[in-house]
Structure formats: structure tokens, C-alpha cells
Amino acid sequence: MADQQFQVGIIGASGYAGQVLHALIMQHPCMHAVIPETRNPGDLDDRGREQLRACEVVALALPGEPATQWTDALTELGVAKILDLSDARRRDPTAHYGLPELFGAPPAGTRIVANPGCYPTATLLSLRPLIERELISPTPIAVLGTSGASGAGKGLADHLHFCNLAGNSFPYKVGEHRHVPEIEHHLGGGAAVSFVTQLLPIVRGMIVTSFVAPRVGPERLRDALVERYASHPWVSVLAQPDQGLGLGHVVGTHQALLAVGPVERSGLVPVFSSIDNLMRGAASQALCNLNLWLELAPGLGLPPPLAGSPTGVAPAFSSLGSTAARD
Template identity: 30%
Template sequence: MLRAAVVGGTGYGAVELIRLIDKHPHLQLNTVISHSQSGTEIEEIYPHLTNLIHITMDEWNIQKLAKIIDVVFFATPPGVSQKLVPECRQHGLQCIDLSGDFRLINPETYETWYAYSAAPQEYLNEATYGLTEIYGDDIKNSKLISNPGCYPTATLLALIPAVKQGWVKMDSIIIDGKSGVSGAGRKVSLATHFSEVNENLKAYKLGAHQHIPEIEQYLQQESKEPNTQVTFSTHLIPMTRGLMCSIYFDLTEKKTTEELINFYTEVYSNHPFIRIRPEGIFPATKEVSGSNYCDIGIHSDPRTGKVTIISVIDNLVKGASGQAIQNLNLMNGWDVRTGLLEIPIYP
């Protein structure tokens, strides 16, 4: 049994981690760290945990923590985990970071897109990008995981198989992303105010979203084309959970829908959380709600030579906390499905 800590205990990612840790047969939640709510019972912040989770949130103290935990999940805003991870690693603790502090290899790129100083280079070098289905072999041997962002998870799982085959014209990629409001976090803002979001659809952070360099970094790595750039637009939709990426690109050679679906089905045949839809069927966000699945539908248009891929995830599970648990399973030699075999919530 591994003893776990969740740092950043008042956010949606953290409370989803708490739910998943509680049902995991090899994990025990020993503490929740929250600087702003230290000394507060977790059920006071999240009443749905009443009589289920009895934890008083605590301050960060690595000397104390190192005696009672084995793994730390960081569900923190940017700029926080990079200060705490080095202490954890010096004490031999496994670390899974759900923020963006260790995703970008180049410190200057991080500082440009996140507007914070970058993490120490030695820890950027140590971190393994936790896109489980793609980098599983590296994750198995890692002690520091940088959990992917929600949009990159849906995008890269949809693109990388075709990119690695050289079938994608890398200068043609367009990603149209749409996310539920929980992706913006729990902090109150005008942008997520009910009256602003309800019965409304709006684009945000066009050309400036911090997930752009993350997506480009791994597409460049897999395509071996160092100057790859993507057009990436994001939209806020009036629902709590769910994320859809509609991805468009030109083919370098003719491929039918059937050929692409058969290829993707084979690529992901040993990955239980990727589900490829049959020809003519495309996934919806509700079909993965509350689960760790990524569902993918593919259409190759013979008239235009363009491919459309629809990729959907639950932004809080596969896009954050569920993938973190999936990575921990790999790190410790457990079945990747452990604690995650959840039937999606429907309707």
C-alpha cells in the first residue's frame, strides 16, 4: 500500500484525485496540503465528502511529509510544484505533477508562455511526459511524471499515430478545442460566471494558450520536423465536464477512412482506455463523462484529401487526475486499469 499526498487540495483536479485514490486498492490518502485552507476539514470545502474522507488539510512541511507518504500528486497552479518537487525527489518520493511546470523542455519557452520562472533544468531533464499510451515504457522507469494538459492529451492521442507514420502534412494541422467550465478551475472569475457561460459559446486565448507549445513540442519530437506549428483555438462551452478536440489535417498520401480506423485500432489494441469508433460514428463528450477513456472517431474525405479526427475526454479524469493514476499504476508495475475501471456516467 502506497501512502499518498495531494497538494493543492481545494481545486477540482485535487478533489477528483481524492475520489480516485479512495477507490484504488493500492493507495491510501494520508494528507491533503493546502496553504490557503490549512487547518480546515476537507468536508467543509467539499461537503459531498462528508462522512467519507476525514482529513484536516495541512501546510507544506517536507520533513513531516517524508515520514508519512510515498507519492505526491501536485494539483497546483503554475509556478508552485517546481519549488516543491526538488525537495520531494531529494527524499526519494515519487512525484506526479498535474500543473505545467515540467512539461516544456526549454525553460525559455515555459517562461514565455506561462510568465513564471522555469523549474531547475536538472528536474526538467528528469521529468517524463506522462502521455501514458505513447510513453509508457519511459513512465515505468520514472519517479517524476509531468502529467499532460487536457487539450494536449486529447490532441496528441489523436495525432501521434498518423504523425509517426509520416501521413500528416505538419504545416496543415488545425485543432478546434472545446472544454467544459471545470477546465478553468474553481477560482471565481467573470469568464466563468454563470450568466456569462450559460447559453453561450465563446473562444478564448486564441494564439496564446499555454498548451500550444506543449502540443508542438511532442509533435515535433514524433515527426522529426523541428519547426512544426499548429493552429489551435479553444472555446468554453456551457457544461461542467467534457472536452472535445476536432482536428483537421492534410494527408501526405491517400488513406481511406477504413484504412485509418483499422490502423488506429491496431495501434491502440493493447491500451484499454482508447476506444476507436467504427466508420461513420463519432464520439460525444457525455460518452466518456466521469471516466478515463479517450474516444476517437476518424473521417478521411476523398474529395478534399483532408482528415478529420474527433477526440473526446473527461477533462478532469483522462485530462488530469485519471491519467495521473494511470501513470502511477505504470510506475509501480500495477495493471494500468487499477482503480480506473469506471463505466462512464450516462446520461
């Protein structure tokens, strides 16, 4: 495969997700990154237009409105494939929702792949197989998501200032989080989700805890997840929800770690998921979609999956160093 070379445009390569995607593509044996000199499609010159026309795929690492503007401009240029990392197309029936373990590879003729958000990725991986098999009630579902500050992007805001965030943690966007419609739409089954997020004083990584009403015992819930992901090495289902879910095990990797807790006194069961929001929740998932869309091996250019289920407390962000060593 290494003799195949694909031109992949990245618009928004200066953002956090765009930077990580650019770094991954720079090390990819079959892809070459093309970075236009402008973030505004109206400022494209002839050279920029020709660069983008020559790309097999263009990735948009942008917020929703600019991504929509670029989609229109790229369509006019004749770009055949657009990978959108924003939330602009994630409920669009004409776009492929790019969570391969649950929705498969992008069809060859698809024009737009909508890369899922980080919170939806973590939540859907842990809950959709259980809803599909009617092992849990689709309502009510209460989801608590905790994430590092990189998930908020590079925009300036008081709550992201070091003096306000360091040594602190607090809920944000309570009752108005933009990921709720995406999560409910792709969970299916009439799911209704109560969703609260909390910002952690760290850069990257997230843990999502979903409290669900089970129709079977927690052991059967775990077995269902193990069965669903048996052929997917970048999703690990832990035997117990303990320190193995720690962010130090997933930051810098494409891995998703899932676990199911015991029945609580209320009758609810906690279902856990931890990922790197910039990798599995954005850039490495985008690269996996690119591989599949271009008919390459899905893991090409990605850090290898974990050799076994992690246990114990990992040193903080140890996986960043181990990923670099593997590369």
C-alpha cells in the first residue's frame, strides 16, 4: 500500500484537532497533507484552488458555520470527498456518520463524511449496542461527561484562563450542550438523554459516565459490549470499572476503554467510557475514516491498539510518551 499516495487537504490545521490530524498525516505512509494559506474560501487564489482540486479528500477542522461555507466552495471546485470534523452535518441523512465500529466504512460514492464529536463518540460506543439489543431502557439516560480544556477549542474565554481553571472544575453549558441532539439521534430507539458536562483542569482526555435503567443484569450488559467489539481492537471492554479507565491509559492513543458498573441501590447501572478527545474524539477517528474511505487498512498511520486491558493507575499522560516511542 505504501506506493499509493493521496493528497489530503486540511483546512483549519492551526486548531487543536487540525494540528493533531496534520501530525498524524505527516507520518502516514500513503498520505500527503496540503495546507491552504487561507481559512476563508473567499480569499483563495488560483494556486490555492489548484491545490485543493488536486486533493482526493479535504478535511475541515473548523466550527460549523465556516465548515458549511467551505463545503459549498469545495463543491464548486469539484472536490469529490469532504471530511467534516464540525457538527454541521452530523445529523444530515446525505452524509455518512463516521464512527466505523458502529456505522461501518464510508461508502465509496459518499461525498461527505461527518466526523463525530468527542462526547458523542464516547457515549455512543458505550450505549448504542445496549440500546440496539434492547438491554437497557432508552429513557431516562443520565450522562455525566468530564473533559480536558482542549475540547473547548482555541477561542479565548474567562473559564479557560489558567487562573480560573487550574485547580478547579465546574459544569458548563448545562441544559444547552450542542452534542445532545447528535447523541440522541444516533443512539436511536427513542433515546432521551439528560447530559451534563464538567471541565477538568487538564489539557486532553475525557471520561463519560452514563446511568441507565437495565433490563438485564450488569454482567449481560458487559457481555454484550464484549461481543459487539470482539473484532474491533481499538475498543477495549474492561472487566471492572476501576483505575483502568484512567485518562493516562488513553491520551495519545486511538483507544476507547469501556466498562460496566454494578447495579446501584437506585436500580441504575453506570456505564463508562474514556477516550482522548483530540484523538479518538477527533483527529485519529478522522484518519481512520480517511483510511477506510480511500480503501486503505483502517489502522494505517494510527498508534497500535493496546496489547491488553489496562489495569491500575497509569502515570499521568504516560501514553503520550509511549505513543511517540511506538511511532
